[in-house]
Amino acid sequence: MESPHITKGLDPLDSLLSTAKKLADGGAIRDEIVSGIYGVSAGICGDAVTYRDKKKLNSTYKLDNIVTSKIWGFPIMLAILGIVFWITIAGANYPSSWLASFFGFIEGYLTAGFEAIHAPAWLHGVLVLGLYRGTSWVISVMLPPMMIFFPVFALLENFGYLPRVAFNMDRLFKKSGGHGKQALTMSMGFGCNAAAILSTRIIESPRERMLAILTNNFVPCNGRWPTLILLSSLFMAGAATTGALRTLTTASVLMGMVLIGIIVTLTVSWVMSKTALRGVPTHYTLELPPYRRPQIWKTILISSKDKSLNVLTRAIVVAAPAGIITWILGNLFVGGDSVLNHMAAFFDPFAHMLGMDGFIIMAFILGLPANEIVLPILLMGYMSSGAMVDIDSLGSIKDVFLSHGWTWLTALNMMLFSLLHYPCGTTLVNIYKETKSMKWAVLSAVIPLGIAIGVTFAVAQLARLFGWV
Template sequence: MKLTKIKSFNKLLTNISGSFSGSERQQLRDQMVKDIYTNAEIIANNNVSVQGSKGGIGEKIDDILTSKWLGFPIMLLMLGGVFWLTIVGANYPSAMLGEFLFWVEGHLSNLFMAVGAPNWLHGILVEGMYRTLAWVISVMLPPMAIFFPIFTLLEDLGYLPRVAFNLDNLFKKSGAHGKQSLTMSMGFGCNAAGVIAARIIESPREKLIAILTNNFVPCNGRFPTLIILATIFMGRIFGSKYSSFTAAAIVVFLVLVGIAITLLVSWILSKTILKGIPSSFTLELPPYRKPQIGRVLVRSFIDRTLFVLWRAIVVAAPAGLIVWILANNTIGGVSIIDYVANLIDPFATLIGLDGVILMAFILGLPANEIVLPILVMSYLSLGSMIEPDSADALRGILVNNGWTWVTALCTMLFSLLHFPCGTTILTIKKETNSWKWAIFGAVMPLTVAIIVTFLVNQIFTTLFL
């Protein structure tokens, strides 16, 4: 009998709301939910007596964390703190891991020489495939091993639902779902993980919006490029004394740009090809709880860190082989990489880059970590990927090849917004079960990156150069 009444009520609600516009329907649903909770609170207050102070420590904390004035600043400070711990904490283990892996490379080279292996085989397997894998592992593993456990701890503690609560209104105005804030946050560790996290969104339309826009927040594969370029170019704008602060501020600004474009593109998609009414997101904030640290560490490392790293390795290994082949085969006496770079240079110049930079991004499709090594290799006309000995050495190489601070800014924006890595594209295909959406998920951000860098280059070149 009760089930029949509920069905009849839902049918009546559907018939009534059908005569309203989309926004009026949403307001009606929101008002009904608000009235239900208000009436429930009145009934509870009239029939239940609570001894002692009203409201526990959790409610007092929520008054601060979800405050209209304090919620966002605390959230940004928390995000900045996680970034700082990830970046600073990953530097030393990343350097140690890289040193070990390249030590192994030296012994592999000695082994190939000892058995008399041909140079081309050594180049493909060691300088191509192994060296690429070594860079991907040394750059990706330490940050993910720090970021994912911290993120999972915040999730287990109960803070992430408060983040969704704070951002719900912004995402609702953009035609998306409040839970997209959680999937977006996962993208800071890895965009492939952010795409997988979109499973928490029930609406297929809003889930697809979250998947397609997750690429606009930088993953840990793109953070090294952003941080290095911000340090050696933007960090010197206000002098060496404030260089680290300036560089950090530039990276935070780029992150905020990525979030703003996420909201803008979500709004455009919701008004065009993914048109629809945002679904209701009635979120009951769970109580705070003590995280189970041991379980969180194991789960985040196995289910997230190793899972994403393995996907990156599978994609990056063939990439190293292809890069080596292109760098060591010529057309008219010029390596294939340089030949193609010269062809695309006029277009690349329009968007503030050059042919070598754009070619590095194209070859970096399998893994964002190898973009800078490919760039340096092309500028120095070497047959294998290298990393400069210091930041000053890298700056010298780039400046000698015509870089200005506008070039650096456009390169950082292109790195922030361009197509996702091969691992993320494959993940989009798997999650949507459609190559159409996977291809769209690559072409759409590339289009945004081209438009943004073109405008920035034209404006800043006209005003300052």
């Protein structure tokens, strides 16, 4: 009997080898083997196993057919992510305001205490206006969103949805030369890019792991969420008058930022896989775990302790000395102007080409240790007293921005630069430890920085060309 895989006119052996190569290149052999194994296993289970609740088994298959389908998989994934953002933004507004009021109340007593002991003005400035106010700003802005975002994300993971996300993203990552597991490490990046770099160990291929390491930064981490949320709320959702509509608009803008990050991730992966990291993508067979009822309270407590509080502690450790240094630079005068203003003036011509100003570029440079402190440093730089602004009112922060010539373009390009620029110091250290190569550690900073500069420059020039600003 003649094999259907033998092509007429060719030597049978050559024909079979050619067919085998085509199947191997397309990943069909592995898929056929795995499908065959699962088919046999399903037949054995059907004969030997009695299911008490067949409806539950069938519902799992039906749900998977929907959430992993080529038509509905991505829209459902984006809708769920949008709901997570909406819950985070809506739930964090009031707690942030309460915390800000509480810390402002405490600050009044601290100031009174320093005045009572006749402490020098510089000591009050360093400890209260620099260290305390900077740290309280980070806590007020970061803690409420983290206490919502991380538990909700953990509940999705506990439910069994994240492996479905990896399954949906596998096709895109494979086409870009990456690996399906990169979707899991990318999801980790929403919380902390430094931790996500460590999670790339789940990718066996060194080439694909390097792709995941180099592109993980394009996912906004928790340190960048405050900047993205605040600016989108103040400038992108300005036309929305009601609270619900403003929250929905802000969530939509954040979704757009995430999509931009994913597109850049796939694009950089494709370019790197065709140049410095050439290779054939390895095949990814993922066994989808069954859906489970989330252990709500246990998941919330564990994620709050292991993720939210740990990230917040790291932010405070970095923000405290950064607040002191920034206050000193803002109150140390040379030639009648502060060192902070001199630094901003130096960067201003370059920043103007990117649709921003020198203070913004300076804030990103000084914020290298942690993205959480970029916005506090920027606000401190804008304040003539060199002290951090009180955050009891979003309107007061917007007034500060507007008084320094901000437009929607400034806000948009700062958001884009925050999304795409180099990783924080902790992430860079982890990249060096994981790759054991200074070259890749430097490239992991240079590549995002180049993309951030290129994107913001293009957006600024197009906006000016068409007279939109």
